[in-house]
Amino acid sequence: MSAVYALIVGIDAYRAVPPLAGARNDAVAALAYLRSRVGDDRLYPLELHDRQATRAAIIDGIRTHLGRAGKDDTAILWYAGHGSQAPAPPELWALESEGLVQTLVCADSREGDIPDLYDKELSVLLDQVAANGAHVAAVLDSCHSAGALRGEIPEAAARPRRVQPASHAPKPESLIPELRSGWAALPPTSRLVLLAACRSDQLAQELPVDNVSRGVFSWALLTALNQLGPHATYRELLAAARCAVEDKAQFQSPQLTGDLPADQPFLGGTLRAAPSAITMRHHADRWEIDAGSCHGMPPAWPGPLRVAVAAPGPTRPARVTSVSVDRSVVEPDGWHPDPTRQYPVVVTQLPRPTLTATVHDSTELTGPHESTGPHEWTGPHESTGPHESTGPHESTGLTELTSLPGPSGLTGATRLSELTQLIDRSPFLRLAHADRNQVPDLRFCSLPGGGIRILGTGGLPVAPDLRGADAAVRAGEHIARWRQVGALENPGSPLAGAVHLEIVARMPGDTSAPLHRLPLRPGPDGLIRLEYERRDGVWTAPTAFIRLHNTTGRSLYCVLLNLTERYRVHATLFPGAFIGAARAGAALNGRPVRFSLPTGTPATPGAQVHDRLKLIVAEDEFGAHPFEQGTLDDLTRRGALPPVAMTRDAGAADPDDAYDWTTTSLTVVTAVPSRAEPS
Structure with a gap:
């Protein structure tokens, strides 16, 4: 029988930074939930509270306790406490497009020369656990946690509880041994699922709940876990927790990150496809869906605009009554949804169908x-x-x-x-x-x-x-x-041209994207052309780097979509992140990108394929998931996407606030040369 190994960290009492009031309560509540869900016969917990939760103890807890998890087991880190930031080393520009690394503040952090626990160290440590075949999840209820300070209690007697960012980038000698000689040990992709209390540029908050101080996110997530049951997926839990957080806290947007599929049940299990990418939820005394005008929903229309629940059972429709930038207000038609639930919905009637037939x-x-x-x-x-x-x-x-x-x-x-x-x-x-x-x-x-x-x-x-x-x-x-x-476009946007989408040639010896190399220039037809090379008698697909350059004086949120010729849309190259003012980001965290023909397609002279890269740039965050669709053979999720689906995973702005957005496109043609070449 598979086991669950849990490292539960809750820190109110610190040695060198201001205390908190609700982090230990969160940790105790999290462990109580795990016991009720898993049972004592399968749960192996390790608790580190307050002064026990030193940097060394947390690192050792991940290595030796979570490291016991093997194939088919689950390892979970639940951290509640302060988080902070530090300047990123220059060589990590492709990973940290805002120029900052995130940290967890341990009980002894900043006492003498003891540093915080850096997110890059956490990534290496948890990836080592995942390498054993375990399913790894992390819940971080701390400020800056999507990348890992809880804020202040929103009450009259509240006082600031912020931990100031570190003044310098991490020193190599202070890092875990794997990173002291450089950053090569960083995993190329994430093998864990992260549920974070907020974005990397936000503060998480704690407040009294039933006269007990609690972190808003931990409380909301545990509430969602109990309401939705053991089969709820990470995506469903994040959406439900986000509703509760938005009802109680401003400018705090819970996040779901990681390269593992989000449609997997909490603590692991069989993947199941989401019935829809649009969610209807009850928020601020009204029902709304997380798709608005910037997602392709028409802000003004001559005819009806309707959605319906994408689930078995009787038809449960809703009428769209108003469309704002990132979401729309809907009115259930002929039924009474449960305000504690969230409903996947699909667009069932549009005023302006897309294609004539x-x-x-x-x-x-x-x-x-x-x-x-x-x-x-x-x-x-x-x-x-x-x-x-x-x-x-x-x-x-x-x-x-x-x-x-x-x-x-x-x-x-x-x-x-x-x-x-x-x-x-x-x-x-x-x-x-x-x-x-x-x-x-x-x-x-x-x-x-x-x-x-x-x-x-x-x-x-x-x-x-x-x-x-x-x-x-x-x-x-x-x-x-x-x-x-x-x-998809937003004509006349002042953001037009704000972020440059660049293809950068890969030179021999390059392992990561260069920051200053000039990009390739499109031809007279506007296309970037890459060619296969003949090596040892075999055609080899070209590789290059994709770089995003923010030319403005403010941070902008970017998502890069790839639209393939067989009608697939995916965002795996750059799923979404803020790029800091006058900074750059890179696809695949700076790793080489291969452009190739489909699997099984022979590399015959003259064969070619097009990839249309579409960059969406916005002043605030939005989600990439609803854009994605498979190839034409993946039609089992009928109606799973709206005509243009872009949702704010958890926007900090008020539902009626406007924010600007724009798009830019670049097409890459990958071809096998038609000219004869010696083998």
Whole structure:
């Protein structure tokens, strides 16, 4: 039976910094929850409270106690106490785009030469635990915790309880042994899930709850754990805790970070897909969804705008009554949702569907490119990159779509009628007017053998042939969402051009992105071109670096999306972070990015693939997750994304506050040279 190893740290009493009042209470409550959830037969806790929680003791607790967790076990660090910051070493510019590292303040920190526990040390230590095969999670209820000072108690007698940032960058000799000779021991990716009380530029707060001082985040998270039950995912817990924190504290935005999937239950377990990327929740005496005008929701519209709960059971709709920048107010229609719950919702009715479509029998299409005979779909191709140069390729096949079961025995006329009805009901497609001068975006063609082919404006297939009208319309909606993400823009924004998106050549010996090397310049067609090289008789994919350069005098939040040719959207290159004033950030934390053809696609001369990189820049934070969608074969989550889905994971601004945003795009063409080269 798998075990849970827990290191519980709660520090109110410090040796060299001001005390706190609720951190130990948080730690005690966290351990009580774990006991009730896991049971004493599987839970192995180690408690470090107040003066016990020295720097050395916390480090040893991670190494020797959490380090006992093996394959299929879970290791959890729950820290409640002060957090702080320190200047980042110059060589970490690609990791720390704001120029600061975050710290946990141990009980003896800053007594003499004893430093804080730096986030980079914590990353190395917890990654070593994960290397044993354990599921590793960390809950940090401290200021600056998304990167790890609790603030002040919001009451009349409150006094500031801030710990001033360290005056200098960490000295090598003060770090754990793995980092004393440099930063090479830092894990390239995170193998843990982090639930943090706030952003790296914010303060966490504590306040009286039932006359007991508590950290707002710890209280909110434990409340969510008890309300949502043992199967709640990290993403669901973060959303619920965020609601409670926003009701009690200003300018505190809980965060969920880490490279492990967020749709995994707390303390580990089987992954399950989120039913939707948009959440309806009760906040400030009203119901709202976390999608607004900057996410593509129209601020003014001529017709109805509606959502509905994306879950089995009776239809539970809601009408959108107002749209602000980052969220929208909704009114449940004909049902009474539970204010203590959060509901995944999907857009069910839009006033302006994205793409026009027509429906045809194959015999109606007689253009030169519109063959009615058997046809094997050959494109567009999807790049498996850009991604980390040493990472695995992903499968991009579409076999699942082509084998989707379709209704048997349907006549061509019946299929055409079914297609027409489904398109007419789709929130992302609309039937084109019967005007010969109007060219539809998509044409759905019923084939003699019972399949359906989707053609683009040029008459060429844009997807593999499908079986079943439902599968074909879902593919059309998938394409519509991809196109709308690509078209996302905010015309006239003063932020236009504020952050430069740059592709930087990788020279021999480069292991991390250079800060000052000039970027590659696009050609006359606006494209960056990279080529495969022939090495030892084998074609090798090119690698480069992606750099983001903030040219303004203020911090800006950035997310970098990759839109591939097979209608996938992902944010793995730069999922979201603030880039400090006049500073730079880098994709994959500065590691090389490989641009390559899809897995299984031979590198034949002349083969090429496009990756459209879309950078979204904003004055405040927003979430990247709702943008993401898989390839056309990943259509099991029907309606999981809005037409353009961008949510504030936990914005600090008031729901009605406006903040500016902009986008910029760059397309990279990766090609195998067509010229002959010696092997």
